[in-house]
Amino acid sequence: MKPLALALAAALALASPALAGEQYVDRTGFAVSGYDVVAYRTLVQAPVGSDQPAPVPGRADITAEWNGATFAFATPENRAAFLADPARFAPQYDGHCAYGVSKGGKVPGNPALWRIVDDKLYLNITRNVVGFWEEDIPGNISLAEGNWPGIEAGKASANPIPEFTSAAPVK
Template sequence: MNRFTLTLAAAATALTLAGQTFAGEQYVDGTGFAASGYDVVAYFDLPQTPLGTAQPAAVPGKADIVAEYNGARFAFSSEANRDTFLANPAQYAPQYDGHCAYGVSKGGKVPGNPNLWRIVDGKLYLNITKNVVGFWEEDIPGNINKAENNWASLDPAPSSDRAIPKFTSAAPVK
């Protein structure tokens, strides 16, 4: 490898080790909120289900309890959750700026569905459809490794502006 390649690899590693890296702003759908207005801190209090089974429903946030991070507004169900988020937003924000984790593992950016989630090693991952969740769960560690390798090189342009298939944000933000 030449010196330029080594420098790029070192820089990417440093960014990853320093915390979440960004390949653009947080994904925001028609609700105007990241994660479609669901409380990203609340996911960490929900029980995890076994692989192959649906996770519990996401907790809606409230329009008057918000915080800004990575170019987006996040809504929370309580002021305590908002304060927890503000103390360490990278800990709670969805990985890959809210894009589908499996899509990123395949080298692209598509919206993440906040109702198709899983916490792995203390990080929140979203996927786009139930079928994609199945592919994601076949090899979560391998898919995370691929996604991490792809993420830093993805175009910072926003993801597809297509609606998430079979997902309508039923105005969870109150």
């Protein structure tokens, strides 16, 4: 019976979701620099090659904990939507740069450099990187998805986001 029990335990362990890596949190103390991850869905997305609209700041008094980080929201309704399905709204790759992950690394994602693809929020680190990522979004997502399992559990980036001044959530 021992071999059967070990096989069952191994199968269950493999079927369980892997522990997520650390969410990127900058000096604001909030995931996504305190911007409301649900509100991205209300913004009109710019065409590839154009700057996206500015993200919506969250409020320090409307928050939720998920993946070891505090997320801030502009409204209680957005907080409720997030709590109903946090994986849908949280940025991919724990808030790290999608292009960086496609190249096998973990660098911070800039909440002002965003795109929603197939109902998933992706962040990138700099405008130059956005240009590289947008050259082949599906291909870069495919590469990132292949790389992510190998780097996900690693420590979150401790680097600041270049060319970005984060604003703390509105009180």
